[in-house]
Amino acid sequence: MLQLDGADWHGPDNIDVPEGIKFVFQPAHSPELQPAEHLWEFVDEPVANTFFVNIEALEKVVSERRVALSEQNDMISASTLYQRWSKTSAGN
Secondary structure, three states: OEEEOOOOOOOOOOOOOOOOOOEEEOOOOOHHHOHHHHHHHHHHOOOOOOOOOOHHHHHHHHHHHHHHHHOOHHHHHHHHOOOOOOHHHHOO
16 A cells, blocks of 8 residues: 555556555545645755755765754754654553
């Protein structure tokens, strides 16, 4: 089973779907089912409207941004409306 959103380019129209794979589509306008969708604006911020000489330069900026974002747990939780389970409550 492969879950997809309803974007036109996410679908089986132009691909050969292997036997045993079933597509399940999310309801329209349901970003809460994929909290990471809310993070693209933060990832895109340092690269939007920027020219990179090569892929290595782009990779460096994206990598630095990833590290910076990984240190901002409160902002990520607030933006995604996703709260991580603490290690103590996960087993309860």
